[in-house]
Amino acid sequence: MTCRGIVTTMIEAHALTKNFGDKTAVDGIDFTIRPGIVTGFLGPNGAGKSTTMRMILGLDRPTSGSVHVNGHAYAASPAPLREVGALLEAHAIHPGRSARDHLRWLAASNAIPMWRVDEVLEVVGLGSVARQRAGRFSLGMGQRLGIAAALLGDPPVVVLDEPVNGLDPEGIRWVRNLARNLATEGRTVMVSSHLMSEMALTADHLLVIGKGRILADCSMSDFIANHATSYIRVRTPEVTLASHILSGRGLDVSNVDGELRIQGMDAPGIGEIFHSRGVPVHELTSISSSLEDAFMALTADSVEYSAHTELGVPA
Numbered sequence: 001m002t003c004r005g006i007v008t009t010m011i012e013a014h015a016l017t018k019n020f021g022d023k024t025a026v027d028g029i030d031f032t033i034r035p036g037i038v039t040g041f042l043g044p045n046g047a048g049k050s051t052t053m054r055m056i057l058g059l060d061r062p063t064s065g066s067v068h069v070n071g072h073a074y075a076a077s078p079a080p081l082r083e084v085g086a087l088l089e090a091h092a093i094h095p096g097r098s099a100r101d102h103l104r105w106l107a108a109s110n111a112i113p114m115w116r117v118d119e120v121l122e123v124v125g126l127g128s129v130a131r132q133r134a135g136r137f138s139l140g141m142g143q144r145l146g147i148a149a150a151l152l153g154d155p156p157v158v159v160l161d162e163p164v165n166g167l168d169p170e171g172i173r174w175v176r177n178l179a180r181n182l183a184t185e186g187r188t189v190m191v192s193s194h195l196m197s198e199m200a201l202t203a204d205h206l207l208v209i210g211k212g213r214i215l216a217d218c219s220m221s222d223f224i225a226n227h228a229t230s231y232i233r234v235r236t237p238e239v240t241l242a243s244h245i246l247s248g249r250g251l252d253v254s255n256v257d258g259e260l261r262i263q264g265m266d267a268p269g270i271g272e273i274f275h276s277r278g279v280p281v282h283e284l285t286s287i288s289s290s291l292e293d294a295f296m297a298l299t300a301d302s303v304e305y306s307a308h309t310e311l312g313v314p315a
């Protein structure tokens, strides 16, 4: 599949805000989504991801601020499906219509040639069920059909809201590869998720949102370097001696509430040193905090519905 669109297309938001009554869903955010990479839009439930994407697509009107695709509001686009392809969480497909007819109807209303319908049905793996009624489709098949609709106009910008929802592992891998291929072709690709583990495998750049605000806007590699930590935890009654010995070996040692956290050597190496110096060790554990942990820590204050409130005790 080739990208016939403009390869410099970007999505740019300035002070983008959306209130629903007295609820602020999106709170004055600024961001730029660039072409040629996959940007992961990550946040816990209720963070404002869908509302932001709906504003990008002109389906919700910002309360204030703006979001532009290729320099203009998307709602003003003369050929919307050729400019932005989108998969939203709740996509309306007439249950009695076949997958093929659904796409043909979309194609006709966007002046897209009919041969493109069969092409995208093959791309998403629905070629063999193209004439079946969409109402009988599984959640995963429905997602594939939604993605087919997003790709129909061969758009330079692709926005996918939680695309792996309902997909089996093979489908998840397929979406991941698809997003990466679309970016490699020079398209602007924005993918939302509430799963850090998924984004870690898909995104080049991360935009983390919590309670309507941007919490991080950085490359995936910077996020990993800054947030994914690993160290060796040591508990010993000889804290001062142990710390002195390890620091003398050039290791990075910190004392956190009486436990030593050591970076620069693995657990067996540290154990050997303590053994040779006769230092008693009560615990020697290799700790690695995952990206999921880092994401949870970053968004901990922004989670709307958390499960750690005890019954009867208000949060």
Ligand SMILES: Nc1ncnc2c1ncn2[C@@H]1O[C@H](COP(=O)(O)OP(=O)(O)OP(=O)(O)O)[C@@H](O)[C@H]1O
Residues within 6 Å of the ligand: 020, 023, 024, 025, 043, 044, 045, 046, 047, 048, 049, 050, 051, 052, 194, 304
């Ligand atoms: N039409 C609406 N009316 C009132 N409140 C809304 C409306 N749409 C969204 N909200 C609220 O705005 C906030 C952001 O919702 P949004 O759906 O954008 O979050 P999200 O990050 O996409 O979450 P999820 O992953 O659960 O879909 C939530 O508190 C939500 O309840």
